[in-house]
Amino acid sequence: MSEITNLISKRAAARTTSHFTTGPTDGAPVGFKAHPNPLPLHWGMPNNGFFPIDSIDLNLVDYPFQKSLQLTNNSLENLSLTGSSNGGQSVTPPLQPTKNLKTIRIERHTTDPDLIDIATGLQYANVEGLKPLLNFTRDFINRTHKPGYDDWETIITNGAGDGLNKAADALLDPEDVILIEEFTFTPFLQNVKNAGGIPVPVKLTIKSGSQGLDLEYLTDLLENWSTIHPDKKKPKALYTIATGQNPTGLTQTVEFRKKVYELADKYDFAIIEDDPYGYLALPPYQTPSSTIKLDTFLTVDEYLKDHLVPSYLEIDTKGRVIRIETFSKLFAPGLRLGFIVAHKEVIKAVSNYSAIVTRTSSGTSQLIVNNVIQQKFGGVDGWLQWILKMRITYAHRRDVLLNSIYKSEAYKKKFIEVIDPKAGMFVALIVNFPEGTDFLAKLKLLVWKFAEYGVGVVPGINMAVDKKFSAEHANFFRLTYAPANSDDELIEGGKRLTDAINDFFEKGLEF
Amino acid sequence: MSEITNLISKRAAARTTSHFTTGPTDGAPVGFKAHPNPLPLHWGMPNNGFFPIDSIDLNLVDYPFQKSLQLTNNSLENLSLTGSSNGGQSVTPPLQPTKNLKTIRIERHTTDPDLIDIATGLQYANVEGLKPLLNFTRDFINRTHKPGYDDWETIITNGAGDGLNKAADALLDPEDVILIEEFTFTPFLQNVKNAGGIPVPVKLTIKSGSQGLDLEYLTDLLENWSTIHPDKKKPKALYTIATGQNPTGLTQTVEFRKKVYELADKYDFAIIEDDPYGYLALPPYQTPSSTIKLDTFLTVDEYLKDHLVPSYLEIDTKGRVIRIETFSKLFAPGLRLGFIVAHKEVIKAVSNYSAIVTRTSSGTSQLIVNNVIQQKFGGVDGWLQWILKMRITYAHRRDVLLNSIYKSEAYKKKFIEVIDPKAGMFVALIVNFPEGTDFLAKLKLLVWKFAEYGVGVVPGINMAVDKKFSAEHANFFRLTYAPANSDDELIEGGKRLTDAINDFFEKGLEF
Structure with missing residues (x-):
């Protein structure tokens, strides 16, 4: 058992779920032999033949704003073939999208284990999420932010808002204290309140070159907690948007995160890392031009090695970190789809909460996201190439806005x-x-x-x-x-x- | 204010929500003039041009199991043209599907107010639900189960399970009592527990011809509450699956419901009416044949007048009834989509809960359901015709199973x-x-x-x-x-x- 289990709320730890359709598992009579092919007269779920949708065709773009951008030879359209980071010279990129389809079809039935079909995606399902998408989230995290320990899991959520509420429920009992960056994504405060928790702000340094959290302030606060807050329990968690902080846009370096993690270890608290748009790692401002420059486009390996800021997961050796991910910013917000990465005991607590309160996430959204990633982009690296196209588009927009201000x-x-x-x-x-x-x-x-x-x-x-x-x-x-x-x-x-x-x-x- | 407002839980009544992007509404300086066309640098939502999906084509069936059923001249395929209820003679039904498409396209942008486009459906949205689908739910309830008072509303949910949890939260404070049919959809008990409520079982009469709830038992229980349960508060709600009860399959008549409603009035409690499959109103058993008989197929008007059992909503004059609907059984469970019909004050409480805990329902599911209903079926009556096809298929299945048992x-x-x-x-x-x-x-x-x-x-x-x-x-x-x-x-x-x-x-x- 990890130390994190001591931080799980009493309310969450007390939850158990079981379903009335579950058969007996012990006490089989002598001589009992299970039938090899039982027929279901128990599950109250409609056969997929009742679904009015037979198949879905998704008509996809190859890059953001494909339909509205003015294209040139140096356009995003060519990036999947000629993407380069060395000063504009075209090189063959190490990765090609495996299937460069414009339209993908989601069939009623498929035998491809990486895909979700209509019969499965539109049916009742486990609260943890549909298997192919769950597998993707694990592969994705292994590639981008591999945790520093083994016993981690992922669980699908209804987006980051849902993920945050579940993290609050999993950790906070009434009167439990959570440290929060003084300016933050305030809807999370409602989740804290709903769990009975008490938010305590931590100072931010808001200026160019800062990393956000005021580390000196935080260290002092923790060292002198019982003097500064004699009426409050010791903090159970820190909530941080460590990359592209909302609302300040500040980003913590990995060295900074290590120091914060050391404090978490020393004072035994969990870290809720909310990261809705951290994959949009941006190059420094440059004067925008009317065409997007190829020399700002990276290969996936370059991006992962030198540009994407490591998650707290990667320095986590004890399962203290609960990372909240979402498909809202990289795919679409209306999906209401995201996932949580955390120690398996935390995921178990979240799963029990889901089973009672929120139930399964939209299968429609799961099958669309999963199959677009697999059929259109060809999996993790293809999805990262899409993210690189998002990144370059956002970088351009940022440059345009800043230029207007400058x-x-x-x-x-x-x-x-x-x-x-x-x-x-x-x-x-x-x-x-x-x-x-x-x-x-x-x-x-x-x-x-x-x-x-x-x-x-x-x-x-x-x-x-x-x-x-x-x-x-x-x-x-x-x-x-x-x-x-x-x-x-x-x-x-x-x-x-x-x-x-x-x-x-x-x-x-x-x- | 309705009497129902006294029944809303203290927890739910205390919730308020506001968003940090909301601008000031009072205290405008003298001479202030609002700009007619403000530009948004405030909402943290990606432009729809970032969405990888440009349009969606849904390939639809005309009736359940279209791809697998053996068809004859008397098949469901002909029902939309020759549906009849008078002994097998074909008559022109009063309603034709307005658009009998096999494939419908969901575009990135549309100006049709009845449709949801990609730009809207995949974007952040109000927790109440997307406007066209919300309008549909209201039109649908007006046509099928028009409430006996005016101040009712609907709100979109993530399916019936979510609806039930929200109803429990809206009504029950710790120690509040809710009456429940002794055999029931037990996951609801977890919702009750989560809200701190206490479930008290009410006897069912489980035999042919029964209507489920033992009315005599219920009346006696309420009359002698303080003697039978001296340690408990008076019941705040009754949870009932009044049509095709789960697990008994029993159905309360409208006369029966009136008596139960009188008790609700007399003892001042709310009624949570859970109705996931009540629209599948079945004719009595008949020996199944290999082709589906046209004389069991009804017109929409016949169905509504003589076959669909009225909801508690229809006898509700005070807003006591919270009706939980779902698209799981009539469209597909994986959508995780349903709605609640209730007094506007209850809907407000549910909306505040949604804003904090569950957030918006899947836009993907909302746009698919809404556009299939509008583009394929042509609205409320076309959707009811689909339900009639579901009904006849279920009736046939029921007949086949019972015949095997008989x-x-x-x-x-x-x-x-x-x-x-x-x-x-x-x-x-x-x-x-x-x-x-x-x-x-x-x-x-x-x-x-x-x-x-x-x-x-x-x-x-x-x-x-x-x-x-x-x-x-x-x-x-x-x-x-x-x-x-x-x-x-x-x-x-x-x-x-x-x-x-x-x-x-x-x-x-x-x-």
């Missing part, structure tokens, strides 16, 4: 700074208010200004665990380049944003 | 009885043990016998709320004709079952 009056006058993110889809825009300014009042006014100029942003303070704790360093907005419909929208969005700030500052911080 | 030695010797179900997919097989038999020991032994003969059934006792309470009348098994692959399997299943029982009885109730 060219602005507000930026040149140093009213604002931005943090160039190393991963993900968020940029922190820091507002340099004069000393002594009432941040929160001015930020609120500025949001109205943005609404008048026609651009939506998220004030950092909206994502604070504790608004009072964070009021002093909440002088930033979260921007994202994910939803825009075109480069022009990003350019215009950046312009409206910076024009509004310039106007606001020139009017002496007034509307 | 022809058996065990049946002729009166070792067993069966209850011909008026709806659904379950048959209760009652074993006539001699008086004084130790039921439970013999039933257990019999299950091993079935395993040796090669047939799976569910012992009623496996589905008891309280095994002690129900031990005296647990002399039955639940059979289902839903999963079998063919008529032959049902015939053989019935044969193995009855041969095993005959063998068991002839050996003096020994293995």
